Amino acid sequence: MRILHVAAEIFPLVKTGGLADIIAALPNAQAQRGSDVRVLLPGFRGIMAGVTDLVPVAQIGPVFGAATAQLLTGCLPGSELTAYVIDAPFLYDREGNPYVGPDRRDWKDNHRRFGLLGWAAAHIAFGELDAEWQPDIVHAHDWHAGLASAYIRQHPSLKTPTVFTVHNLAFRGIFPMECYGELGLSTEFLTPSGLEFYGSFSFMKAGLVYSDKITTVSPTYAKEIQTPEFGCGLDGVLTERADDLSGILNGVDYDIWTPQDTKIAHTYTANNQNGKKLCKRALQRDFGLQRDGDSPLFAVVSRLAGQKGMDLIIDALPELLDGGGQLVVLGTGEAEIEARFFHASQAYPGRVAVRIGYDEALSHHIMAGADLLLVPSRFEPCGLTQLYALRYGTLPVVHRVGGLSDTVVDTTRETIASARATGFVFDRPDKAALGSRIRDACALYRNDKVGWRKIRRRAMLQDFSWNDSAAHYEVLYRNLL
Ligand code: ADP
Ligand code: GLC
Numbered sequence: 001m002r003i004l005h006v007a008a009e010i011f012p013l014v015k016t017g018g019l020a021d022i023i024a025a026l027p028n029a030q031a032q033r034g035s036d037v038r039v040l041l042p043g044f045r046g047i048m049a050g051v052t053d054l055v056p057v058a059q060i061g062p063v064f065g066a067a068t069a070q071l072l073t074g075c076l077p078g079s080e081l082t083a084y085v086i087d088a089p090f091l092y093d094r095e096g097n098p099y100v101g102p103d104r105r106d107w108k109d110n111h112r113r114f115g116l117l118g119w120a121a122a123h124i125a126f127g128e129l130d131a132e133w134q135p136d137i138v139h140a141h142d143w144h145a146g147l148a149s150a151y152i153r154q155h156p157s158l159k160t161p162t163v164f165t166v167h168n169l170a171f172r173g174i175f176p177m178e179c180y181g182e183l184g185l186s187t188e189f190l191t192p193s194g195l196e197f198y199g200s201f202s203f204m205k206a207g208l209v210y211s212d213k214i215t216t217v218s219p220t221y222a223k224e225i226q227t228p229e230f231g232c233g234l235d236g237v238l239t240e241r242a243d244d245l246s247g248i249l250n251g252v253d254y255d256i257w258t259p260q261d262t263k264i265a266h267t268y269t270a271n272n273q274n275g276k277k278l279c280k281r282a283l284q285r286d287f288g289l290q291r292d293g294d295s296p297l298f299a300v301v302s303r304l305a306g307q308k309g310m311d312l313i314i315d316a317l318p319e320l321l322d323g324g325g326q327l328v329v330l331g332t333g334e335a336e337i338e339a340r341f342f343h344a345s346q347a348y349p350g351r352v353a354v355r356i357g358y359d360e361a362l363s364h365h366i367m368a369g370a371d372l373l374l375v376p377s378r379f380e381p382c383g384l385t386q387l388y389a390l391r392y393g394t395l396p397v398v399h400r401v402g403g404l405s406d407t408v409v410d411t412t413r414e415t416i417a418s419a420r421a422t423g424f425v426f427d428r429p430d431k432a433a434l435g436s437r438i439r440d441a442c443a444l445y446r447n448d449k450v451g452w453r454k455i456r457r458r459a460m461l462q463d464f465s466w467n468d469s470a471a472h473y474e475v476l477y478r479n480l481l
Pocket of ligand 2: 167
């Protein structure tokens with residue numbers, strides 16, 4: 001089976017969140033299962049610098065406002081996989097991240113920058129750009145790649161089946177109508193049952209309407225997005241397409257996320273957890289926290305955004321401190337949340353430490369050294385950090401929503417007795433519910449060391465590797481072919 005993934009991020013070259021981890025891992029897992037997999041990426045700086053052995057396969061410019069554009073192929077670092085890269089410097093060679101400039105504002109020409117991504121996918125599928133390779137399936141990810149399915153649908157003889165995965169419905173890729181004329185798409189699509197969205201148009205909606213199958217990244221989120229509460233105004237479309245919508249849980253690359261990683265302070269395993277104590281000590285030292293082995297150390301590794309419920313953590317800080325806990329935060333995002341965390345670190349030196357920024361290596365040290373990871377998201381399509389935390393025996397404290405509720409088993413009398421508990425789950429995204437679960441976690445940590453070790457061992461043995469998820473995608477593809 002020849003599969004073309006279409007996406008805007010890939011770890012470690014360009015990453016703003018979990019999407020990058022998935023685009024690095026899923027194609028590899030599929031290749032290991034015998035598929036012929038390629039990835040199509042925009043030629044952002046990180047991609048141009050990191051994909052190796054780039055050679056041109058086709059001239060495609062001038063197009064979408066770029067005077068020169070060409071399609072290149074190269075090799076993804078650390079794997080055998082081929083990447084197609086759209087080299088269009090006028091559109092992609094910029095400071096900032098894929099979506100926003102250094103001033104944190106959306107690029108004004110994002111419709112063209114990501115329109116080109118979908119357009120190139122369709123033309124690769126049609127066989128116009130690379131005579132030697134044509135996909136059997138086009139698998140597009142998030143709004144950035146949402147137009148791929150529309151471009152494919154608009155060509156009368158192009159029958160390549162399409163799968164569209166929603167990683168986060170909150171980012172809908174909405175643009176004003178006047179941009180539409182620049183995309184070369186039929187005006188027939190501009191209806192409420194097409195990609196029109198309340199007088200504008202949406203790349204995400206295009207993916208939802210014109211793809212043959214829709215998936216999202218956990219079974220619970222697949223149900224939630226069909227409701228007004230989580231549907232971001234697209235619940236109607238999703239309900240109509242319910243028969244073609246399914247949830248396939250993300251996997252974890254356990255070669256990257258492992259407590260046997262020699263770059264953390266000390267390695268450890270589920271059966272010999274002693275190294276974790278040393279990781280904790282090192283983390284406390286590096287962050288200037290009191291060297292107290294008995295103090296439960298809570299961590300945050302996250303985008304500091306409303307979605308992630310970070311404000312709730314600051315509101316529940318008194319409970320955490322009353323329980324004898326410490327907090328370490330690594331994150332970047334909304335200025336107000338950054339400032340509130342910073343103030344907390346000033347108010348409680350030695351108990352609360354905050355690093356504003358994005359630091360991949362440090363995120364591994366924190367996962368290894370902390371006792372608990374806080375993930376109080378208001379919504380969470382899948383969530384990867386709680387999965388990483390489990391592998392490091394860092395018990396997740398999560399809101400019962402989306403992928404968090406599919407992956408963490410709450411610690412209760414019943415789940416302890418049945419040997420299933422792996423973390424702490426609370427039911428409402430408010431400070432009282434989070435605070436009370438934090439209190440319970442602190443009490444258990446202090447009063448039942450043996451019980452804690454057992455839960456930690458079980459957490460570490462959870463298996464969210466890619467094999468199952470890759471098998472689910474395979475079934476989905478086969479049904480389409
Ligand atoms: P989302 O994609 O919504 O941000 P996920 O949990 O799926 O949430 O993925 C987040 C990814 O980004 C994880 O790999 C996490 O480790 C990483 N991450 C988030 N914030 C930071 C940070 N400040 N420094 C390093 N890694 C981070
Ligand atoms: C999105 C979601 C996150 C998910 C990730 C990868 O960024 O917010 O929950 O884990 O995509 O699918």
